[in-house]
Amino acid sequence: MNYPIHKLSKCFGDKVIFNNAEFLFKGGETNAIVGASGIGKTTLLRILLSLETPDTGDISSLHGLRFSAVFQEYRLCENLSASANVRLVTTREQGDELLKELGLKESISLPVREFSGGMKQRVSIARALAAPFDILVLDEPFTGLDDDTKERTIACIKRHTKGKTIILVTHDAKEREMMQVKNTISLA
Amino acid sequence: MRSTTSNKPQHKKAPGRTILSVCFWILVWEVAAKVIGNDIFLVSPLQVLLRLFRLTKEVSYWKAILFSLVRIASGFFLATILGILFAFLAYRSDIIRSLLSPLVKTIKSIPVASFIILVLLWVSSRNLSICISFLMVFPVMYGNVLEGLDNTSKELLEMADVFRIPTRKRLTTIYLSSVMPFFHSACTLGLGLAWKSGIAAEVIGIPVGSMGESLYQAKIFLATGDLFAWTLTIVLVSVSFEKLMLLLFDFIARKLECAT
Numbered sequence: 001m002n003y004p005i006h007k008l009s010k011c012f013g014d015k016v017i018f019n020n021a022e023f024l025f026k027g028g029e030t031n032a033i034v035g036a037s038g039i040g041k042t043t044l045l046r047i048l049l050s051l052e053t054p055d056t057g058d059i060s061s062l063h064g065l066r067f068s069a070v071f072q073e074y075r076l077c078e079n080l081s082a083s084a085n086v087r088l089v090t091t092r093e094q095g096d097e098l099l100k101e102l103g104l105k106e107s108i109s110l111p112v113r114e115f116s117g118g119m120k121q122r123v124s125i126a127r128a129l130a131a132p133f134d135i136l137v138l139d140e141p142f143t144g145l146d147d148d149t150k151e152r153t154i155a156c157i158k159r160h161t162k163g164k165t166i167i168l169v170t171h172d173a174k175e176r177e178m179m180q181v182k183n184t185i186s187l188a
Numbered sequence: 189m190r191s192t193t194s195n196k197p198q199h200k201k202a203p204g205r206t207i208l209s210v211c212f213w214i215l216v217w218e219v220a221a222k223v224i225g226n227d228i229f230l231v232s233p234l235q236v237l238l239r240l241f242r243l244t245k246e247v248s249y250w251k252a253i254l255f256s257l258v259r260i261a262s263g264f265f266l267a268t269i270l271g272i273l274f275a276f277l278a279y280r281s282d283i284i285r286s287l288l289s290p291l292v293k294t295i296k297s298i299p300v301a302s303f304i305i306l307v308l309l310w311v312s313s314r315n316l317s318i319c320i321s322f323l324m325v326f327p328v329m330y331g332n333v334l335e336g337l338d339n340t341s342k343e344l345l346e347m348a349d350v351f352r353i354p355t356r357k358r359l360t361t362i363y364l365s366s367v368m369p370f371f372h373s374a375c376t377l378g379l380g381l382a383w384k385s386g387i388a389a390e391v392i393g394i395p396v397g398s399m400g401e402s403l404y405q406a407k408i409f410l411a412t413g414d415l416f417a418w419t420l421t422i423v424l425v426s427v428s429f430e431k432l433m434l435l436l437f438d439f440i441a442r443k444l445e446c447a448t
Contacts, residue, residue, distance in 0.1 A: 049350050067350055075347040079365045080445065088361060089351045131351050 035187030068133035263321030271329025313393035336370030
């Protein structure tokens with residue numbers, strides 16, 4: 001099943017972000033959104049996640065769907081442990097298992113405020129994978145990860161999202177290739 | 189360009205130095221008492237300790253502590269519960285926030301002595317310290333908790349919306365960690381205020397069997413030793429109560445976070 005969005009318009013003051021834009025996200029595939037900085041990639045994701053209301057447009061194909069997301073800014077509870085952060089959306093067993101898969105076995109019970117950017121990013125990915133979802137939104141999810149960790153993380157994401165719809169925002173062509181993107185939406 | 193980091197020297201906590209400072213001031217007190225040579229004007233620290241020791245053997249001493257402690261603590265807890273409750277209501281509703289704003293500002297600006305005299309018209313002197321400590325603590329608790337709620341990360345709340353995190357978990361993780369530092373400082377400030385205002389209320393209302401009454405009696409009979417001994421008792425009880433409460437609240441907060 002695909003997810004079309006019709007005649008989407010969104011303005012912030014005088015700045016027009018989308019004007020009757022049409023998008024089609026392919027169900028069960030990895031979709032990528034590409035475009036220059038400030039073009040509206042994050043705004044589009046925020047509309048998909050119902051964090052922003054479009055001025056006009058038909059997004060009815062998304063109604064009732066469960067979303068999960070990796071945000072650009074981690075959005076973790078800094079005083080809670082990695083395990084507790086993931087436990088917000090799932091059980092301890094499943095959450096801890098995902099954290100171990102992502103190479104955070106030794107740090108599971110440490111507060112995330114003590115983590116590096118790359119470690120926080122992986123906790124945020126573990127939380128997104130642990131939550132029940134129909135569509136997984138990934139906004140620059142591999143920022144701060146070295147090549148080895150990135151490879152391991154992508155393998156983990158693929159394992160846990162077989163047959164699921166992914167919407168990925170990344171500037172990196174290699175990341176899109178590794179994530180096996182089937183549908184690229186270019187914002188211009 | 190100026191550095192944003194403070195250039196002030198960092199003072200490390202040195203318990204030995206604190207004890208020496210306390211000893212220095214006790215010595216100054218002892219010397220001053222010797223120089224004045226009149227127990228009515230200034231009693232020596234040794235005499236205060238002896239008087240305190242004698243007082244601790246009297247049942248009425250412990251009853252007075254219990255009397256005041258129960259009432260002042262009740263006022264504090266009531267203010268804490270209602271302060272938190274109304275802060276949440278004001279956070280959710282602008283109407284409630286607007287309604288409460290002038291009331292809280294008025295309570296803050298009225299001198300405690302005016303409140304004591306006013307409340308004495310409506311409440312018996314036995315329960316006066318409950319009302320006064322409540323009135324002093326409520327605006328602090330309400331204001332601080334509301335500020336903590338207002339400072340809750342919008343990004344984390346959006347994250348909670350996306351993941352459909354239930355309200356109970358939002359309260360015990362996102363809101364709790366945002367409110368806790370503000371609540372902590374409200375407790376420290378509020379507990380001090382509760383004791384100062386509660387005892388002041390008892391000194392004016394003179395409820396029988398209270399610490400305030402004992403202070404008043406000491407003043408009437410020019411028993412300076414008793415006055416100092418009771419003051420020392422009030423300081424010790426209020427500091428112990430404050431430490432105990434802060435430990436209790438931190439324990440509860442940790443338990444709530446762990447339960448998530």
